Amino acid sequence: MIAIIGAGLSGLSTAYHLKDTEYAVFEKEEEAGGLCRSVKRDGFTFDYTGHFLHTRHPYAEKLAEEILPEGFNRIQRRAFIYLQGRYIPYPFQAHTYSLPQDMRKECVMGFIDAQNQEKSPPENFLDWINQTFGEGMAKYFFIPYNEKFWKMNLRELTPEWTSWSIPQPTTEEVLKGDEGFRYEQMGYNPSFLYPKRGGIELFTKAFLPQVRNVTFRKPVNGISMKDKRLLFENGEEVTYTTLISTCPLPHLLDLIEDLPRDLREAREQLRYISVINLNLGISRDKVSDCHWIYFPEKEFPFYRVGFFSNISYALAPPGTSSLYVEITHHPLEMRNAECGMRNVETCSTEGGSLPIVKETIKGLIQCGILKSSDELVTALVIPIPYAYVVYDEFRKENLSAILEFLKGNGIYSIGRYGAWEYSTMEDAILRGKAVAEELSERLR
Numbered sequence: 001m002i003a004i005i006g007a008g009l010s011g012l013s014t015a016y017h018l019k020d021t022e023y024a025v026f027e028k029e030e031e032a033g034g035l036c037r038s039v040k041r042d043g044f045t046f047d048y049t050g051h052f053l054h055t056r057h058p059y060a061e062k063l064a065e066e067i068l069p070e071g072f073n074r075i076q077r078r079a080f081i082y083l084q085g086r087y088i089p090y091p092f093q094a095h096t097y098s099l100p101q102d103m104r105k106e107c108v109m110g111f112i113d114a115q116n117q118e119k120s121p122p123e124n125f126l127d128w129i130n131q132t133f134g135e136g137m138a139k140y141f142f143i144p145y146n147e148k149f150w151k152m153n154l155r156e157l158t159p160e161w162t163s164w165s166i167p168q169p170t171t172e173e174v175l176k177g178d179e180g181f182r183y184e185q186m187g188y189n190p191s192f193l194y195p196k197r198g199g200i201e202l203f204t205k206a207f208l209p210q211v212r213n214v215t216f217r218k219p220v221n222g223i224s225m226k227d228k229r230l231l232f233e234n235g236e237e238v239t240y241t242t243l244i245s246t247c248p249l250p251h252l253l254d255l256i257e258d259l260p261r262d263l264r265e266a267r268e269q270l271r272y273i274s275v276i277n278l279n280l281g282i283s284r285d286k287v288s289d290c291h292w293i294y295f296p297e298k299e300f301p302f303y304r305v306g307f308f309s310n311i312s313y314a315l316a317p318p319g320t321s322s323l324y325v326e327i328t329h330h331p332l333e334m335r336n337a338e339c340g341m342r343n344v345e346t347c348s349t350e351g352g353s354l355p356i357v358k359e360t361i362k363g364l365i366q367c368g369i370l371k372s373s374d375e376l377v378t379a380l381v382i383p384i385p386y387a388y389v390v391y392d393e394f395r396k397e398n399l400s401a402i403l404e405f406l407k408g409n410g411i412y413s414i415g416r417y418g419a420w421e422y423s424t425m426e427d428a429i430l431r432g433k434a435v436a437e438e439l440s441e442r443l444r
């Protein structure tokens with residue numbers, strides 16, 4: 001029997017694609033979806049921050065339409081960067097026309113200079129920023145934004161994750177964008193699918209009638225690699241032939257009782273950052289026209305703010321707006337002093353009086369999204385302990401050896417946190433499919 005840890009999108013896609021092969025899915029929560037879940041509060045539907053299905057691969061889009069027939073709207077992105085009181089269309093590097101004159105010149109000249117420099121492979125993410133975009137764009141956007149986001153020295157990061165996620169325009173495109181051209185299609189997410197009638201979990205939960213043997217409230221508490229056994233809380237055990245794990249890689253390594261010492265040490269070096277997702281319901285229609293906005297400046301505690309109510313009418317009552325706000329922090333830096341929560345790892349709470357909510361609302365008023373006369377209908381804080389994997393030298397040198405070791409012992413660690421990567425919902429669907437097909441082929 002193939003055992004699957006986790007009923008998030010990767011686990012559900014694996015189960016779906018295993019078809020008739022025998023499998024069982026064990027999920028610690030009482031419902032499916034993982035990060036692709038939704039919470040209902042006071043008439044609002046909030047996701048775990050914005051979760052939009054960007055499809056680059058025709059198969060993922062076809063599958064989504066099959067799983068939730070006629071259930072999606074396709075939405076054209078409306079994304080901006082808020083800087084010096086202005087809204088710059090996303091991506092920043094292709095729309096310098098909206099900047100003040102002196103900044104514009106610095107950004108474009110810096111970009112051209114960088115293109116003319118002789119390049120050696122960048123040693124770290126900071127080098128990559130300077131080499132790719134030049135001094136001006138680095139100074140005004142890329143460095144402040146990424147320092148706020150990653151909460152670390154950008155020299156500690158490697159640039160491998162940037163190839164698909166950060167648009168890299170040509171000099172011609174930058175010049176055209178400086179003259180006022182709008183690039184609606186640039187980047188990996190110019191449009192996306194989102195359920196018509198509710199939150200993102202309408203999609204993930206639509207997998208459930210099409211998969212079997214999913215047990216909820218069933219956290220895997222231990223794994224014996226040698227005898228291929230999963231251990232559960234009440235002493236129950238299950239044996240497997242192959243294990244597919246979609247839980248975060250450090251957690252998986254902690255669960256394996258007979259893990260060699262060097263891997264135990266390696267586990268300590270896997271770095272990531274966490275997100276506090278603050279969702280707000282406001283009693284005023286259309287507080288913004290955007291889908292989401294990036295905030296590089298230090299005076300705002302958040303790095304991105306998005307608007308659920310502009311994604312779908314189904315997500316907020318008529319005459320209201322709903323927002324998601326994202327703030328990163330180090331996993332061990334407890335924000336309980338700020339948000340009033342006892343344990344940020346496990347707690348999800350609500351209430352407009354929390355200090356983190358007040359601090360955020362102050363920032364939202366400062367940039368003009370909210371007015372001081374606005375009424376807060378509801379506030380929901382969702383901690384996301386594992387949010388972004390840190391791409392550093394350790395990951396670059398050791399990750400593939402860790403995953404190969406596990407595979408050699410019959411454990412496939414997949415998904416955004418299982419494979420320890422920066423990836424999307426589409427990738428979760430495709431990775432689940434790939435591993436299911438590999439195993440089904442082997443069993444044939």
Ligand SMILES: Cc1cc2nc3c(=O)[nH]c(=O)nc-3n(C[C@H](O)[C@H](O)[C@H](O)COP(=O)(O)OP(=O)(O)OC[C@H]3O[C@@H](n4cnc5c(N)ncnc54)[C@H](O)[C@@H]3O)c2cc1C
Binds near residue numbers: 029034052384414418
């Ligand atoms: C802030 C943020 C915004 C994002 N926005 C987007 C977006 O707009 N578009 C997009 O495509 N992607 C987005 N993503 C990425 C997306 O969330 C992931 O790619 C996807 O949800 C990964 O699914 P998964 O199944 O691999 O992992 P998860 O969703 O983490 O699922 C893992 C499952 O394993 C379960 N589990 C863990 N431990 C155990 C255990 N011991 N026993 C049993 N079960 C266990 C968990 O409860 C969970 O259900 C975003 C991610 C973040 C953090």
